[in-house]
Amino acid sequence: MAKAIPKKGSRGRIGSRKSTRKIPKGVIHIQASFNNTIVTVTDVRGRVVSWSSAGTCGFRGTRRGTPFAAQTAAGNAIRAVVDQGMQRAEVMIKGPGLGRDAALRAIRRSGILLTFVRDVTPMPHNGCRPPKKRRV
Amino acid sequence: MPQSIFTTNHHRSPPTTTAICCSLSTFLPSLPSSIRFPAAKFGYALMFSPYRSTNAARNRVVICMAKERRVKMVAKQIQRELSDMLLTDQVLQYAILPEAALGADRYLSSLTTISDVEVSSDLQVTSFPTSASSHTFLSPQVAIALELKTEDVKHGHLIFDARDLGEAKPARKLAGRIFEEEKQRLTRVVKVYVSVFGDERGKEVAISGLKSKAKYVRSQLGKRMKLRLTPEVRFIEDESLERGSRVRSYRILKNLHICC
Numbered sequence: 001m002a003k004a005i006p007k008k009g010s011r012g013r014i015g016s017r018k019s020t021r022k023i024p025k026g027v028i029h030i031q032a033s034f035n036n037t038i039v040t041v042t043d044v045r046g047r048v049v050s051w052s053s054a055g056t057c058g059f060r061g062t063r064r065g066t067p068f069a070a071q072t073a074a075g076n077a078i079r080a081v082v083d084q085g086m087q088r089a090e091v092m093i094k095g096p097g098l099g100r101d102a103a104l105r106a107i108r109r110s111g112i113l114l115t116f117v118r119d120v121t122p123m124p125h126n127g128c129r130p131p132k133k134r135r136v
Numbered sequence: 137m138p139q140s141i142f143t144t145n146h147h148r149s150p151p152t153t154t155a156i157c158c159s160l161s162t163f164l165p166s167l168p169s170s171i172r173f174p175a176a177k178f179g180y181a182l183m184f185s186p187y188r189s190t191n192a193a194r195n196r197v198v199i200c201m202a203k204e205r206r207v208k209m210v211a212k213q214i215q216r217e218l219s220d221m222l223l224t225d226q227v228l229q230y231a232i233l234p235e236a237a238l239g240a241d242r243y244l245s246s247l248t249t250i251s252d253v254e255v256s257s258d259l260q261v262t263s264f265p266t267s268a269s270s271h272t273f274l275s276p277q278v279a280i281a282l283e284l285k286t287e288d289v290k291h292g293h294l295i296f297d298a299r300d301l302g303e304a305k306p307a308r309k310l311a312g313r314i315f316e317e318e319k320q321r322l323t324r325v326v327k328v329y330v331s332v333f334g335d336e337r338g339k340e341v342a343i344s345g346l347k348s349k350a351k352y353v354r355s356q357l358g359k360r361m362k363l364r365l366t367p368e369v370r371f372i373e374d375e376s377l378e379r380g381s382r383v384r385s386y387r388i389l390k391n392l393h394i395c396c
């Protein structure tokens with residue numbers, strides 16, 4: 001039996017439609033590892049608005065872990081949300097890499113007001129066994 | 137007639153006798169630009185002795201050098217360990233951020249990152265001679281003045297006449313003086329470049345806090361890593377990240393092949 005074609009104005013929508021919403025305040029998450037930096041912009045509730053990483057910016061291999069790559073990734077992620085009207089942001093930093101400092105400086109230079117900077121690197125209260133020590 | 141023997145040791149481990157290794161890399165910074173040292177890239181041992189003997193085994197001064205790749209690996213691992221310590225160690229966190237000790241660690245006033253680690257010396261020095269009678273070092277200028285050619289190395293040994301070095305004084309008299317100079321040069325130092333994001337006061341507090349905990353960091357590094365000799369840690373403020381963030385010209389950086 002053929003499926004009925006939904007009428008215009010019915011509940012379902014054909015195709016997706018990007019929702020453009022104004023977000024005056026958001027949260028920028030920076031995950032900085034030694035090999036890469038990922039910058040994610042969300043609203044205060046945690047819903048992702050845009051994201052970017054050193055890998056998606058065209059860097060490959062060891063260049064992904066450089067501070068310049070982190071700076072570029074932060075710039076790309078913020079560019080999308082500045083158009084949506086984001087003025088203030090809180091920054092949450094995770095990880096030990098070089099991208100912590102570089103991405104933060106890029107965010108400050110972009111014109112967005114940094115309200116707070118927090119370090120949310122996961123700290124176990126002696127939970128899972130960590131991987132074995134690297135022998136150099 | 138004293139002779140000197142060069143032994144290439146990159147195929148086997150350095151001798152574990154009382155022979156002492158010193159870093160060739162410590163000689164290189166003092167090199168004038170006109171003097172070249174072609175064999176510097178090889179790991180080899182220079183052995184010299186003041187005794188006048190035709191026995192080549194006794195005429196030895198040992199210079200060993202770890203491979204450049206290994207030095208880089210160790211520097212990278214030291215960077216990882218120190219970065220991890222900055223995040224997990226409470227003593228260091230209280231030194232960098234004094235308000236964390238009062239409980240105000242939720243919102244940071246400054247952010248400290250280790251941007252680079254530079255190992256300034258070799259990794260293989262194990263011990264210093266108790267007496268300089270049997271072994272001695274050549275002064276760096278003398279050692280570097282010797283122009284080593286790789287084709288002269290036969291079966292891993294290079295034999296030459298010490299008179300070619302231009303040493304006017306007998307080597308035995310030089311032993312006592314040279315030993316102290318080399319001992320100071322052989323102390324391994326690791327320069328840790330630290331970048332601090334924050335205001336001027338936050339930067340000063342972070343850097344001074346790290347410098348005050350240098351000995352603690354050295355002891356912790358020795359516990360975490362397996363090194364023959366734990367290096368002395370020196371913290372240096374790094375402003376290159378701030379300067380780099382001001383570089384806006386994408387084309388310049390693309391031409392430098394920094395970005396794709």
